[in-house]
Amino acid sequence: MLFPKHVLILTILLFFMSLTFSAASAGEELSFTTDRPRVEVGVDFNGAAVKFAGRAPEGSQVYVKATGPVRPVNLSKQGKKNFLWLTVESVGVEGMPAFFKVLSSNGFNHLPPDVREETGITGTYDLLMKNARVAVRNEEVKQELVGRDASAYLNALISVNEREGLYGYVEKGIKVHNGEFAGTLYLPANVPYGCINLKVYAVKDGVIVARDSGRIDIGPVGLIRLADQAAEKYSPLYGAASIGVALAAGFAVAQLFKKLNGLLGRQDSFTAGH
Amino acid sequence: MNLYLAVAGMPVNPLIILGLGGIVGMMSGLFGVGGGFLLTPLLMMFGIPPAVAAASDSNQIVAASCSGALAHKRLGNVDIKMGLIFLSGAVAGGTFGTQMVKVLRLLGNYDVTVKLVYVVLLALVGGFMLWESLRASRGLNRHPTKAGAGIKYLMSRLPLQTEFRVSGIRASIVFVVGLGFLVGFLAALLGVGGGFITVPAMIYLLGMPTLVAIGTDLFQIVFTSINVTFQQAVINHSVDVLLAVLLFCGSTIGAQLGARLCRYFRPEQLRVLLAVIVLLVMVKLAMGLVTAPEELITLSGAGGGH
Secondary structure, X not given: OOOOHHHHXXXXXXXXXXXXXXXXXXXXXXXXXXXXXXXXXXXXXXXXXXXXXXXXXOOOEEEEEEEOOEOXXXXXXXXXXXXXXXXXXXXXXXXXXXXXXXXXXXXXXHOOHHHHHHHOOOOOOHHHHHHOEEEEOOOOOOEEEOHHHHHHHHHHHHHHHHHOOOEEEEOOOEEEEXXXXXXXXXXXXXXXXXXXXXXXXXXXXXXXXXXXXXXXXXXXXXXXXHHHHHHHHOHHHHHHHHHHHHHHHHHHHHHHHHHHHHHHOOOOOOOOOO | OOEEEOOOOEEEOHHHHHHHHHHHHHHHHHHXXXXXXXXXXXXXXXXXXXXXXXXXXXXXHHHHHHHHHHHHHHOOOOOHXXXXXXXXXXXXXXXXXXXXXXXXXXXXXXXXXXXXXXXXXXXXXXXXXXXXHHHXXXXXXXXXXXXXXXXXXXXXXXXXXXXXXXXXXEEEHHHHXXXXXXXXHHHHHHOOOOHHHHHHHHHHHOOOOHHXXXXXXXXXXXXXXHHHHHHHHHHHOOOOHHHHHHHHHHHHHHHXXXXXXXXXXXXXXXXXXXXXXXXXXXXXXXXXXXXXXXXXEEEOOOOOOO
């Protein structure tokens, strides 16, 4: 079978070109792994440090954004009424993630506006606040707050979350060396249960050159899982069990001190008060 | 090492919780009344959410009162008839109080209401105890006060009068049920057993002997705290059984140490000391109500981070 010469040359050229392109795209690839895809909350849980590492294109800076589950939160505002500091307004906040942390190998100011908008990494919490809704709770008609009224609550919530280690921007929290990067994401003890989504971006010369994603699942295990589920889903049974444990403990202590008093030859005395 | 509390949603140092239970238990053993009314604010000071602190305190009161009531029953200090009638009012008051907790939490005024009621009660109980114990130390308590005599007269005019043989008194069932309702309501609202109100009321208003008042109070508190714990678990999901167990372990040991320390004080000296402690707690809580908070906007609602 005859094979035209120019077709053969074109095929060989295409083969080498594809090799070249695949090599180039391999250079732009981003790989990312964590040392623990699942964080278990047990009786000894006191927070966790999740280590991550990977390869990023040569010369790029790495940004990792961790966003936790979105949960409604209630806030109260104190005000002075008749010499007493009382709750003057209660609101519900929806649309704010319960966990939000960004780590980077470089400063956040280096990101151009379009990259900031695309990634949601702005160095502030403005985008989170934009997507949140604040409504007064103790009104029969749900009244949504906007502008400065809403911002006051959202800023307070962000301050609380920052203080508790649930929110934060960590500049230089990622080390990059020879195309390899590594960092640690700290989860405080009160981290919410659920999935934390991880978005990883490699940025070079103001352009996103590669991206990847991952997740960390956080959930209770053992006794904590049992107690948490029982308290929420089987509350009558949990309540009865709590009472049973307390009655058994009270009875056991009464018997113990009765025996101890008997051994010491003393008259029975009453034990714990109330 | 810290221990994670499933319902509170936060880790605590178990030694601190045992210590808190121990301190309060020692006060119980030392002074004969109270403990729970100090424990809830102490737990709040250590970061436990108010609703979890109150509900778990109720749960530990089940254990503590059960232990104490069994000891008193063996000594013949429990008036079961009085206890059961008192209980009927206390169960109704406890159920009503738990519903009120739910409403107050929705309104966002739970914390401040708890503090306000605490301040008033602590001021009344502390003030009365200080006045009464100082009078006792001067030998001036032989005759009933005008207010006490007035209440006794009112009680004798109410319907459904009956004999309470163990207590050796005659009283109106209506009055006893009303007193029970008030105590049950406060127990649910504040997460306390109510002993610091019931025992003085039984002694000064009903005229019961001190030891029978303490024993009967413990007997009925077993049931009221069971009711409050169950209601809190079902309606508010705020009972943390691990926290309650830690508290109880501490309070029983503390109560035994306190009971042994008792021998080194005269009764009126003990009452003066307790009155001073109660009044100090009252002043601290009152200061919190009249001074500006560090932050005007705070998280509200029970439970921890989950």
